[in-house]
Amino acid sequence: MRLLVIEDEAKTGDYLYKGLTEAGFQVVLARNGLDGHHLAMTETFDLVILDVMLPDVDGWRIVKSLREANHTTPVLFLTARDSVDDRVKGLELGADDYLVKPFAFAELLARVRTLLRRGLPIAAVEHLEIADLVLDLPRRRVTRSGKRINLTNREFSLLELLVRRQGEVLPRSLIASQVWDMNFDSDTNVIDVAIRRLRMKIDEPYKPKLIHTVRGMGYQLDIMNED
Amino acid sequence: MKISFSGLQRISLAARVTVLVGITFLTCVLMLGIIVQSSIDRHFLEQDAGELKVVAAAVLRAARGDNPFSPGADIQQRLEYAVSGHHGVYYAVYDDLGRTVFSTPGPTLSYLTDTVDPANQIHITELYQWSEGETTYRGTVIAMEGGDNTTFSGYKIAVASSMDFHLEFIEDFRRKLWLMLGCTSALILLTAWYAVHFAHNPLHQISKEISTITTEKLNLRLKPENVPVDLVELVTSFNSLIGRMEESFQRLANFSADIAHELRTPITNLTTQVQVGLNKERDPAEYREMMYSNLEEYERMARMINDMLWLAQSDNGTLRPTFQAVDARTELLELIDYLSAWTEERGTTLSVEGACPPLKGDRVMLRRALTNLLTNAVHHADTGTTIQIHLAADERFVLISIENLGDEIPADHLPKIFNRFHRVDASRQSAGSGGRTGLGLAIVRSIIDIHGGTINVTSQDRRTVFQIQLPLDSPRVAIP
Numbered sequence: 001m002r003l004l005v006i007e008d009e010a011k012t013g014d015y016l017y018k019g020l021t022e023a024g025f026q027v028v029l030a031r032n033g034l035d036g037h038h039l040a041m042t043e044t045f046d047l048v049i050l051d052v053m054l055p056d057v058d059g060w061r062i063v064k065s066l067r068e069a070n071h072t073t074p075v076l077f078l079t080a081r082d083s084v085d086d087r088v089k090g091l092e093l094g095a096d097d098y099l100v101k102p103f104a105f106a107e108l109l110a111r112v113r114t115l116l117r118r119g120l121p122i123a124a125v126e127h128l129e130i131a132d133l134v135l136d137l138p139r140r141r142v143t144r145s146g147k148r149i150n151l152t153n154r155e156f157s158l159l160e161l162l163v164r165r166q167g168e169v170l171p172r173s174l175i176a177s178q179v180w181d182m183n184f185d186s187d188t189n190v191i192d193v194a195i196r197r198l199r200m201k202i203d204e205p206y207k208p209k210l211i212h213t214v215r216g217m218g219y220q221l222d223i224m225n226e227d
Numbered sequence: 228m229k230i231s232f233s234g235l236q237r238i239s240l241a242a243r244v245t246v247l248v249g250i251t252f253l254t255c256v257l258m259l260g261i262i263v264q265s266s267i268d269r270h271f272l273e274q275d276a277g278e279l280k281v282v283a284a285a286v287l288r289a290a291r292g293d294n295p296f297s298p299g300a301d302i303q304q305r306l307e308y309a310v311s312g313h314h315g316v317y318y319a320v321y322d323d324l325g326r327t328v329f330s331t332p333g334p335t336l337s338y339l340t341d342t343v344d345p346a347n348q349i350h351i352t353e354l355y356q357w358s359e360g361e362t363t364y365r366g367t368v369i370a371m372e373g374g375d376n377t378t379f380s381g382y383k384i385a386v387a388s389s390m391d392f393h394l395e396f397i398e399d400f401r402r403k404l405w406l407m408l409g410c411t412s413a414l415i416l417l418t419a420w421y422a423v424h425f426a427h428n429p430l431h432q433i434s435k436e437i438s439t440i441t442t443e444k445l446n447l448r449l450k451p452e453n454v455p456v457d458l459v460e461l462v463t464s465f466n467s468l469i470g471r472m473e474e475s476f477q478r479l480a481n482f483s484a485d486i487a488h489e490l491r492t493p494i495t496n497l498t499t500q501v502q503v504g505l506n507k508e509r510d511p512a513e514y515r516e517m518m519y520s521n522l523e524e525y526e527r528m529a530r531m532i533n534d535m536l537w538l539a540q541s542d543n544g545t546l547r548p549t550f551q552a553v554d555a556r557t558e559l560l561e562l563i564d565y566l567s568a569w570t571e572e573r574g575t576t577l578s579v580e581g582a583c584p585p586l587k588g589d590r591v592m593l594r595r596a597l598t599n600l601l602t603n604a605v606h607h608a609d610t611g612t613t614i615q616i617h618l619a620a621d622e623r624f625v626l627i628s629i630e631n632l633g634d635e636i637p638a639d640h641l642p643k644i645f646n647r648f649h650r651v652d653a654s655r656q657s658a659g660s661g662g663r664t665g666l667g668l669a670i671v672r673s674i675i676d677i678h679g680g681t682i683n684v685t686s687q688d689r690r691t692v693f694q695i696q697l698p699l700d701s702p703r704v705a706i707p
Contacts, residue, residue, distance in 0.1 A: 100533070102525075102529040102532065102533075103529075104526065104529075154564060154565075176565075180561070180564075180565040181561070182565060182594070182598070183591055184591070184594075184595045184598075185530050185533070185534075186598050186599070186602060188566065188569050188602050188605075189569065190565060190566055190568065190569040193568040193569045193571075193572050194568045194569075197568055215519050216518075216519050216522040216523070
């Protein structure tokens with residue numbers, strides 16, 4: 001997956017480059033609007049991440065040019081101004097998602113993956129499997145090692161999210177938003193508690209452990225070779 | 228056109244009033260002058276006419292010999308003494324052929340008989356005025372009707388009087404009149420101009436007071452009781468403008484102060500931690516631990532900044548709620564479901580009773596407000612207790628009350644708990660305490676305000692109740 005990052009702030013640019021590269025993406029970094037505009041228009045990327053406040057060619061122009069040239073590349077814009085107008089403007093111009101600075105890197109990563117997945121045909125599967133864990137989607141049933149595990153409705157949704165995005169670190173905010181439709185930060189560790197309970201049901205008595213805490217980032221479901 | 232118009236608009240009020248008063252008054256004075264002058268003229272005309280009538284009658288009697296005092300005298304003598312007691316009066320008698328029968332010394336009256344047709348009566352409209360030498364005369368000619376005596380038929384009598392005395396008087400009077408009117412006009416204009424200036428004094432005074440109001444002295448107000456009634460409205464609206472400015476200024480100042488204060492502690496912690504950490508070689512696990520700890524602090528700061536920005540936007544009225552039908556009960560049940568794992572772990576339960584019709588509100592905002600209130604209640608509830616949520620409604624409002632059992636909020640804190648960064652438990656103020664920013668209830672109040680609702684809190688007998696009243700209809704109230 002090839003990403004274009006247009007960011008004029010030196011440190012942010014460096015860290016985005018480093019973080020996204022380490023997350024397995026091929027990243028091209030443009031440090032000003034002019035280069036970014038040129039790259040976006042002449043090369044092919046799977047996703048463009050751009051800062052809207054660039055000193056020369058601003059982010060809005062780049063989105064506009066892209067859309068006018070009928071490029072459907074998803075665009076995620078970063079903004080430091082959390083005003084409704086900005087967000088509406090960005091989305092109207094054809095951007096696909098936005099993040100307001102300061103944002104968590106885990107959040108950015110999750111959004112990037114969501115955008116990249118968008119448009120891909122969703123496999124109409126009835127069963128999701130990982131290790132010996134099986135989710136029966138139509139009946140909302142879970143078994144591990146052939147044993148039926150009783151989950152509440154929300155626990156099932158949470159597990160489904162984790163399994164569908166296997167290997168991705170999901171930040172708490174994303175989990176809250178996807179599972180409970182809570183689109184704001186709250187002062188609680190609700191997600192941690194919910195994950196702990198889910199773990200007790202599906203991981204505690206079994207091996208390998210599937211749900212992992214990525215400290216400071218979020219949660220991840222994957223088969224790890226640690227044990 | 229536009230320029231000249233704006234030029235006209237800029238003419239001073241004093242000039243406007245002076246010019247208007249001036250024009251009006253000058254017109255009046257001019258008319259008054261003309262009326263007085265023409266009356267005086269007419270008065271003298273009538274006086275002259277009267278005098279000439281008397282003289283003419285005397286001459287007529289003398290000519291006829293009716294004068295009882297000189298019955299024997301001939302016509303010359305009779306006429307010579309015909310008039311007595313009148314100064315500057317001239318007369319002459321002409322026979323039917325125009326020859327002079329008698330003429331007093333003075334102006335040539337034959338001139339009159341040549342130009343004026345004789346009348347029977349002396350009338351002011353038939354007086355004739357002319358100058359001879361340096362003297363101006365006024366006179367007329369009458370036919371001498373003899374009645375039964377035909378001796379004098381065709382005779383004419385010319386009478387005239389010198390007008391110099393009158394003219395002098397009139398001239399003098401006119402001079403004085405216009406001088407007086409001129410002076411009065413000037414005085415009136417001056418007074419008008421001064422009056423306007425004087426009337427503007429309160430304005431100047433106000434302007435002077437206004438110029439003393441600087442950003443540091445926004446608490447100053449103009450006193451409406453010290454200005455003329457006409458200006459009370461101006462002063463009041465100015466005061467309310469300053470009031471609004473003071474409020475925004477205060478908010479801005481508080482915002483900056485709050486941010487600075489709340490960021491100082493975590494930044495000090497972070498700096499110290501990193502500096503101490505770098506002080507000596509450590510093993511990787513320790514570095515990682517340090518970075519995790521920093522990360523938590525950063526996240527807390529980021530959350531706080533986001534909350535502060537949200538509040539700032541709400542203060543500035545730039546938040547745009549999208550109103551839709553929201554069923555409070557459904558929302559609460561969903562929130563309880565979301566929080567259930569956490570509350571269970573804390574040994575508390577949430578329970579909703581009652582119902583209410585859907586209200587018009589911003590769903591995301593209301594969820595946020597309710598979440599903040601619920602988590603607040605859970606945080607302060609005793610273990611093993613139930614947090615009671617009660618729903619009710621009347622025709623206009625939805626009433627939501629959230630009640631928890633636990634330590635009371637001290638009475639002196641009650642009015643302040645909706646203030647940003649207000650913490651009842653001062654020890655919580657230390658950074659990194661569970662990630663709570665101290666803005667939760669401030670955000671709640673903002674959201675309730677946006678919906679045109681009210682919120683209040685009571686806390687006694689270990690029972691703390693938050694009561695929200697939300698209008699059923701979308702408020703459409705501008706956010707202050």
